[in-house]
Amino acid sequence: xxxxxxxxxxxxxxxxxxxxxxxxxxxxxxxxxxxxxxxxxxxxxxxxxxxxxxxxxxxxxxxxxxxxxxxxxxxxxxxxxxxxxxxxxxxxxxxxxxxxxxxxxxxxxxxxxxxxxxxxxxxxxxxxxxxxxxxxxxxxxxxxxxxxxxxxxxxxxxxxxxxxxxxxxxxxxxxxxxxxxxxxxxxxxxxxxxxxxxxxxxxxxxxxxxxxxxxxxxxxxxxxxxxxxxxxxxxxxxxxxxxxxxxxxxxxxxxxxxxxxxxxxxxxxxxxxxxxxxxxxxxxxxxxxxxxxxxxxxxxxxxxxxxxxxxxxxxxxxxxxxxxxxxxxxxxxxxxxxxxx
Amino acid sequence: xxxxxxxxxxxxxxxxxxxxxxxxxxxxxxxxxxxxxxxxxxxxxxxxxxxxxxxxxxxxxxxxxxxxxxxxxxxxxxxxxxxxxxxxxxxxxxxxxxxxxxxxxxxxxxxxxxxxxxxxxxxxxxxxxxxxxxxxxxxxxxxxxxxxxxxxxxxxxxxxxxxxxxxxxxxxxxxxxxxxxxxxxxxxxxxxxxxxxxxxxxxxxxxxxxxxxxxxxxxxxxxxxxxxxxxxxxxxxxxxxxxxxxxxxxxxxxxxxxxxxxxxxxxxxxxxxxxxxxxxxxxxxxxxxxxxxxxxxxxxxxxxxxxxxxxxxxxxxxxxxxxxxxxxxxxxxxxxxxxxxxxxxxxxxxxxxxxxxxxxxxxxxxxxxxxxxxxxxxxxxxxxxxxxxxxxxxxxxxxxxxxxxxxxxxxxxxxxxxxxxxxxxxxxxxxxxxxxxxxxxxxxxxxxxxxxxxxxxxxxxxxxxxxxxxxxxxxxxxxxxxxxxxxxxxxxxxxxxxxxxxxxxxxxxxxxxxxxxxxxxxxxxxxx
Numbered sequence: 001x002x003x004x005x006x007x008x009x010x011x012x013x014x015x016x017x018x019x020x021x022x023x024x025x026x027x028x029x030x031x032x033x034x035x036x037x038x039x040x041x042x043x044x045x046x047x048x049x050x051x052x053x054x055x056x057x058x059x060x061x062x063x064x065x066x067x068x069x070x071x072x073x074x075x076x077x078x079x080x081x082x083x084x085x086x087x088x089x090x091x092x093x094x095x096x097x098x099x100x101x102x103x104x105x106x107x108x109x110x111x112x113x114x115x116x117x118x119x120x121x122x123x124x125x126x127x128x129x130x131x132x133x134x135x136x137x138x139x140x141x142x143x144x145x146x147x148x149x150x151x152x153x154x155x156x157x158x159x160x161x162x163x164x165x166x167x168x169x170x171x172x173x174x175x176x177x178x179x180x181x182x183x184x185x186x187x188x189x190x191x192x193x194x195x196x197x198x199x200x201x202x203x204x205x206x207x208x209x210x211x212x213x214x215x216x217x218x219x220x221x222x223x224x225x226x227x228x229x230x231x232x233x234x235x236x237x238x239x240x241x242x243x244x245x246x247x248x249x250x251x252x253x254x255x256x257x258x259x260x261x262x263x264x265x266x267x268x269x270x271x272x273x274x275x276x277x278x279x280x281x282x283x284x285x286x287x288x289x290x291x292x293x294x295x296x297x298x299x300x301x302x303x304x305x306x307x308x309x310x311x312x313x314x315x316x317x318x319x320x321x322x323x324x325x326x327x328x329x330x331x332x333x334x335x336x337x338x339x340x341x
Numbered sequence: 342x343x344x345x346x347x348x349x350x351x352x353x354x355x356x357x358x359x360x361x362x363x364x365x366x367x368x369x370x371x372x373x374x375x376x377x378x379x380x381x382x383x384x385x386x387x388x389x390x391x392x393x394x395x396x397x398x399x400x401x402x403x404x405x406x407x408x409x410x411x412x413x414x415x416x417x418x419x420x421x422x423x424x425x426x427x428x429x430x431x432x433x434x435x436x437x438x439x440x441x442x443x444x445x446x447x448x449x450x451x452x453x454x455x456x457x458x459x460x461x462x463x464x465x466x467x468x469x470x471x472x473x474x475x476x477x478x479x480x481x482x483x484x485x486x487x488x489x490x491x492x493x494x495x496x497x498x499x500x501x502x503x504x505x506x507x508x509x510x511x512x513x514x515x516x517x518x519x520x521x522x523x524x525x526x527x528x529x530x531x532x533x534x535x536x537x538x539x540x541x542x543x544x545x546x547x548x549x550x551x552x553x554x555x556x557x558x559x560x561x562x563x564x565x566x567x568x569x570x571x572x573x574x575x576x577x578x579x580x581x582x583x584x585x586x587x588x589x590x591x592x593x594x595x596x597x598x599x600x601x602x603x604x605x606x607x608x609x610x611x612x613x614x615x616x617x618x619x620x621x622x623x624x625x626x627x628x629x630x631x632x633x634x635x636x637x638x639x640x641x642x643x644x645x646x647x648x649x650x651x652x653x654x655x656x657x658x659x660x661x662x663x664x665x666x667x668x669x670x671x672x673x674x675x676x677x678x679x680x681x682x683x684x685x686x687x688x689x690x691x692x693x694x695x696x697x698x699x700x701x702x703x704x705x706x707x708x709x710x711x712x713x714x715x716x717x718x719x720x721x722x723x724x725x726x727x728x729x730x731x732x733x734x735x736x737x738x739x740x741x742x743x744x745x746x747x748x749x750x751x752x753x754x755x756x757x758x759x760x761x762x763x764x765x766x767x768x769x770x771x772x773x774x775x776x777x778x779x780x781x782x783x784x785x786x787x788x789x790x791x792x793x794x795x796x797x798x799x800x801x802x803x804x805x806x807x808x809x810x811x812x813x814x815x816x817x818x819x820x821x822x823x824x825x826x827x828x829x830x831x832x833x834x835x836x837x838x839x840x841x842x843x844x845x846x847x848x849x850x851x852x853x854x855x856x857x858x859x860x861x862x863x864x865x866x867x868x869x
Contacts, residue, residue, distance in 0.1 A: 035737075042459075285570050287539065292541055
C-alpha cells in the first residue's frame, strides 16, 4: 500500500474514534447546560402537559445511555433530529447554514495564505530593515485583536466612513439566486449572473478579511521566524557563496523547509476560524453555521447543538488530515518515517 | 493572473453600481431579536407578534387611540352569560383563496389548545368552541372571564383546509397539526403574505392584494424583517439608509447617536412595566417592612435617567404602581412613585432582620444587559440604608429553572412584563395570584388573600368602570404589600429612518394598547 494511502487510512480511523468521543462528550455536555429544553422550546407560558409531552417525545426523562442509543440509531439513518429553535430537521438547517460559513472561512483561509505567506517571506528576506519592522508591527496588530474587533473597525472604516463595501448580508436584496450548492460565489456563476457574482464577492470581502486578519498576522510571523532560523543554516550560506540569486535562495532553500511548521499552524488556524466565525457572522449578519451554533446553545436545542458540534468537529478533523497529507507530500521523510514505524 | 484580476474588478464595479439602483417597489426593512416564530399557535414574543399581526387576523382588534376592542374577522358579537357568539364577515378569504368559515376559527382554537405552547394559556377558561353555522361561531367559557375578548386578539385564525393538506408526521388524526408546514409557511388572511422565512436571517413579506380591508398604496410593497442584528450593524445600516426600523433592544447610547444623526424615534407606551421582583418566600423579603424599605430606597428618577435617550424620549417613564399609566385601572398619573430615604429607614427599623445581617442577591438576566445598570443602581441605593447587596448575572434558561423553587429563587429578579392582550388581568394575574407562584413571571411567590380576591373579582366583573375600580384597588393593595418595586413603565423606543411614517408609533391618538400591534405594516407609509 502506498505510504500516502496508509497515512490517510490511519488518520481516517483515528478521526472516526475522535468523532465518536466528541459525540458522546457533547451529548453529555448539552444535557448539563442549565434549563429545561422543552420549556425553553415551548415558551415561558407553555402548559405543564405540553412540556411533559415534548420531554417524552425527546426521551428526556429516560437514562442518558438510552437517549444516546436513540441518537445513534437516528444518526445511522442520517437523522440528527429536529431543531427546537427553527422547527426544522437539523440536517436541513446544517445544509442551509454550513455553506455560508464554509464560503466565508475558505475565502478567509485563502486571504490568510495569500497575504500571510508573502508578508512573512518579505519580512524574513529584509530582516532587520524598515520593511521587516513595518511588517512585524502590522502583523502584531493583526494577531493582537480578535476577529470581531476587526469586524467592527473594518465596518466603521470601509462601510460607514468610506462606504466602499456593504454592511451586512451575503448579497444585495435585488438578486434572487436559486440555491444549488449553497455557496453564493458558485451559485451565482452557475446561474450565469456575473453581476450577482460580483455582488456576492463584494459582500464577502470585509467579513472574510476581518476573520483572516489574525491568521494573516500569525502566518506571516511564523513564516518569518522559521525562515530567519533557516537563513542561519550552513546550506544557505553555501548557496550564497555560490552566488545564487537572493530570490532563489529565499524561495527554494529558506522558504520550503520553513513551510512545514507554518503549514501545520495555518491548518489549525483555518480550522479554528470555523468557531471564531461566530462574532464576525454576528457583526456582518452573515447567516452561517457558527451563528446558528451559538443560538442553539443559548436555547438549549439539544439536537441542533450535537449536530452542529459534530459537523464542526468533522470539518476540523478533515482540515487536519489535509494538512497532514500536505506536510507529508512536502516532506517525504514524514511519510517514510510513518512506514518505518 | 492580470486578466482574472481585471474580471474580478469589473464584476465588483458592476456590483457596486447595481447596489445603488433602487427598485421601484417600496421596501421596509426592520429587525427584531432572533427568531421570528411563524406558527400562530406558538408565537408569543415581540418578534412573533409582529409577524402574526401582519400575516394573520383575529376575530377582534384593539381600538386605535382608546381602550377597548372592535370586531375584525367578526362582524359583531353577542354575550349571554358565559357564551360569546360571533358572526363572521362573509367577504374574507385566506391568502390561499379559501373562504373564511366558522370551522377555521374552531380549528385554530383546537390547534392552539392541542399544542399547548405560545399563548394557549390565555384560553384555559374556554370550555368549548362550536361552529353554529358557516358564519357563526360560539365560545362557551367555564366561568365568567371578562378579559376573554382581549384574549381573542391572540387567537390568529388559520386556514384549516390548507393546513390539513400539509399535515406532517405525527400521532393521531391530526398528526403534527401542521407544525412543520406552519413553521415556514403562512395560512392566514393577513394583509401581508410570507415570501420566504429563514429563521436565522429574515422573513420576507409582500402585500396581499386580496386583503379584505385593502392595503393602501403607500404601505410598503415588501417587508424584510431581519433577525439578530448586532447593535453596531443596525447603527451603521440606518446611518447608510439601508435599514428602516430598529428593534427596541438597542442600547440607549446607540438610539441617542442615531437620533443625533437625524433618525426619528418611534415609541410604544402603556403596555409594559419594568418590575423589580422580591422573593417573599425567603429572608429578608418575607417581611413586608423590608420590602417597603427597599422600595422607598430605590431611586426611581435615576432609573428613568439611565434609559433616557434625550431630553424628550426615554425608554422608561415614572410608574404609579403595578399597572402602566394608560392601561385600564392604572393609578393616577400625578402620583408617581418617588424615592424617600427617610421612609426607607423607618421601615427598615421595623423589619425583623437587621441590615447588617442581610446580603441581598440582586440578579439580572444575562440576555438583557440594561438590567445590570439597574442592579448596580439598586446596589448603591440599598447601601445608603445599610443593606449589602451582591449583583449576580443569570442567563434566562437558568433563571426560568431556578424560579420553580422558592429557595433557589434570587432575592431580587428583574423583569419586563407586557400585557400581551392589553388587559390588566393578563399582566397581573400571572404575576401576583398565589396560583401563579413559581412561574417566570412570579418569582415573588406572593400569597395574599386580598390580592387573590381582587384578581378573581376583576375577571368576573363585566363593566369597564367596575373593572377599573377593582384594578385601582388592586394597585393600592400591591403598593401596600409591595411584592415588587414598580420601577418604571417601559417605553419601547425604535430608531427609524425618515423614509417611513408610522402613525401608530408616533401619534398617541392612533396608538394601539397592545404591544407590537403598532407594527401593522398596512398602516405604515413609505415616503419614496
